[in-house]
Amino acid sequence: xxxxxxxxxxxxxxxxxxxxxxxxxxxxxxxxxxxxxxxxxxxxxxxxxxxxxxxxxxxxxxxxxxxxxxxxxxxxxxxxxxxxxxxxxxxxxxxxxxxxxxxxxxxxxxxxxxxxxxxxxxxxxxxxxxxxxxxxxxxxxxxxxxxxxxxxxxxxxxxxxxxxxxxxxxxxxxxxxxxxxxxxxxxxxxxxxxxxxxxxxxxxxxxxxxxxxxxxxxxxxxxxxxxxxxxxxxxxxx
Amino acid sequence: xxxxxxxxxxxxxxxxxxxxxxxxxxxxxxxxxxxxxxxxxxxxxxxxxxxxxxxxxxxxxxxxxxxxxxxxxxxxxxxxxxxxxxxxxxxxxxxxxxxxxxxxxxxxxxxxxxxxxxxxxxxxxxxxxxxxxxxxxxxxxxxxxxxxxxxxxxxxxxxxxxxxxxxxxxxxxxxxxxxxxxxxxxxxxxxxxxxxxxxxxxxxxxxxxxxxxxxxxxxxxxxxxxxxxxxxxxxxxxxxxxxxxxxxxxxxxxxxxxxxxxxxxxxxxxxxxxxxxxxxxxxxxxxxxxxxxxxxxxxxxxxxxxxxx
Numbered sequence: 001x002x003x004x005x006x007x008x009x010x011x012x013x014x015x016x017x018x019x020x021x022x023x024x025x026x027x028x029x030x031x032x033x034x035x036x037x038x039x040x041x042x043x044x045x046x047x048x049x050x051x052x053x054x055x056x057x058x059x060x061x062x063x064x065x066x067x068x069x070x071x072x073x074x075x076x077x078x079x080x081x082x083x084x085x086x087x088x089x090x091x092x093x094x095x096x097x098x099x100x101x102x103x104x105x106x107x108x109x110x111x112x113x114x115x116x117x118x119x120x121x122x123x124x125x126x127x128x129x130x131x132x133x134x135x136x137x138x139x140x141x142x143x144x145x146x147x148x149x150x151x152x153x154x155x156x157x158x159x160x161x162x163x164x165x166x167x168x169x170x171x172x173x174x175x176x177x178x179x180x181x182x183x184x185x186x187x188x189x190x191x192x193x194x195x196x197x198x199x200x201x202x203x204x205x206x207x208x209x210x211x212x213x214x215x216x217x218x219x220x221x222x223x224x225x226x227x228x229x230x231x232x233x234x235x236x237x238x
Numbered sequence: 239x240x241x242x243x244x245x246x247x248x249x250x251x252x253x254x255x256x257x258x259x260x261x262x263x264x265x266x267x268x269x270x271x272x273x274x275x276x277x278x279x280x281x282x283x284x285x286x287x288x289x290x291x292x293x294x295x296x297x298x299x300x301x302x303x304x305x306x307x308x309x310x311x312x313x314x315x316x317x318x319x320x321x322x323x324x325x326x327x328x329x330x331x332x333x334x335x336x337x338x339x340x341x342x343x344x345x346x347x348x349x350x351x352x353x354x355x356x357x358x359x360x361x362x363x364x365x366x367x368x369x370x371x372x373x374x375x376x377x378x379x380x381x382x383x384x385x386x387x388x389x390x391x392x393x394x395x396x397x398x399x400x401x402x403x404x405x406x407x408x409x410x411x412x413x414x415x416x417x418x419x420x421x422x423x424x425x426x427x428x429x430x431x432x433x434x435x436x437x438x439x440x441x442x443x444x445x446x447x448x449x450x451x452x453x454x455x456x457x458x459x460x461x462x463x464x465x466x467x468x469x470x471x472x473x474x475x476x477x478x479x480x481x482x483x484x485x486x487x488x489x490x491x492x493x494x495x496x497x498x499x500x501x502x503x504x505x506x507x508x509x510x511x512x513x514x515x516x517x518x519x520x521x522x523x524x525x526x527x528x529x530x531x532x533x534x535x536x537x538x539x540x541x542x543x544x545x546x547x
Binding site: 004076083 | 309341346355358
């Protein structure tokens with residue numbers, strides 16, 4: 001797996017277009033939010049910015065890039081080639097997906113460090129780390145599932161749109177309307193529980209219902225992994 | 239047919255142990271299995287053998303090969319490799335090298351990086367520079383795969399397959415896209431591997447390669463194994479041909495079976511006897527036999543008969 005991870009990181013850097021999409025654009029967007037923060041209560045600003053940064057950067061850096069990478073590897077028959085050896089399917093998938101996750105985690109660490117220095121520091125760092133890991137996990141699951149219905153890297157620009165906008169839309173809904181009304185629905189939808197969790201981790205707040213924020217995201221990741229197992233293709237459809 | 243490569247011959251009825259065996263292997267494509275690409279195929283490949291699987295386009299050769307390799311699950315029937323299931327990657331794949339019909343490498347990795355990546359996943363150890371030297375790609379060591387020619391990629395593919403000298407090697411149309419020199423070099427490496435005991439199963443469209451190198455040949459047509467055996471066994475039922483421009487106004491000693499561009503052809507299962515008869519007749523009668531040819535039956539004849547059936 002290590003050799004696959006190293007190769008993927010090498011390719012990520014060598015391909016200018018992929019490097020821009022996976023590294024520069026998410027970082028750029030994260031930085032933009034620091035210097036042009038969205039509206040809302042000033043005491044909630046840090047949490048709001050962190051939520052948007054984490055969700056958008058992981059959505060772009062892991063979900064879109066991961067789906068595109070898997071589709072590209074399939075289209076070029078590299079998946080089939082990798083499957084000709086002794087490595088298991090799990091090892092191959094992990095080796096292809098972990099590099100984008102690693103890059104994403106590093107990007108988020110850098111951006112949140114800058115946010116902490118320029119705005120407010122997170123109240124509950126361990127909970128924030130958990131929230132970031134859950135976000136990564138959920139979007140990895142989504143990438144694997146979406147790759148199953150994505151025929152090519154170009155097609156990924158279309159197939160990733162629905163979930164991308166759904167997750168961000170739900171996150172915005174939670175951030176700007178709270179969870180007093182329809183809280184169960186907002187938390188159950190993908191991105192809703194995460195948005196609230198990141199907000200609580202950054203701004204502080206009631207930790208009594210943290211489990212109800214974590215469970216839906218884990219459930220979405222598990223559901224996505226289930227669909228990935230049934231829908232994922234290792235070769236182009238003939 | 240003599241084996242011009244001085245390769246170890248495997249007795250067709252031989253006692254070599256079986257490495258690969260399929261019994262009534264079938265493979266269906268389509269959501270409901272509408273198209274049967276391989277039908278009840280049973281073959282056995284023995285240790286040290288070079289088995290060539292030939293056939294028309296769409297005959298099911300690659301599907302068969304990929305099912306034996308473990309890339310596909312058979313729709314019915316059984317496949318065993320080294321006595322186990324080919325899908326057992328940890329147990330079986332380290333003993334297998336696979337060269338797919340089409341290369342599948344990342345364009346942004348160079349040749350040596352690609353070999354090291356594929357090699358690290360093979361379950362065997364080797365040295366990338368040694369492999370590059372064997373496939374004559376030393377000069378392209380640091381060239382990205384995207385900049386290699388089709389033939390160079392094919393050689394890289396072959397290098398990946400022979401990494402770590404596998405016990406069993408699958409080659410799916412290995413010389414397609416290679417120039418004659420590269421083809422000869424590939425077969426030289428294959429000969430070396432055979433001398434080291436590697437068993438080889440290959441598909442090819444070049445009949446002369448199968449004639450020259452294979453111990454046994456299987457001929458597929460429309461998903462079925464139409465015939466199988468050594469080259470001698472396959473051509474035994476196919477007649478030889480004598481061709482000549484027949485002198486006019488004389489009765490020939492042999493029946494003419496066909497004529498083309500004024501050349502008459504006689505088919506015969508006794509080439510030496512009938513040719514002698516014809517030459518004696520011509521000598522005695524003072525007849526001239528222009529454009530005289532005598533051709534033994536070949537794999538090409540067998541293949542053409544198969545495709546006409």
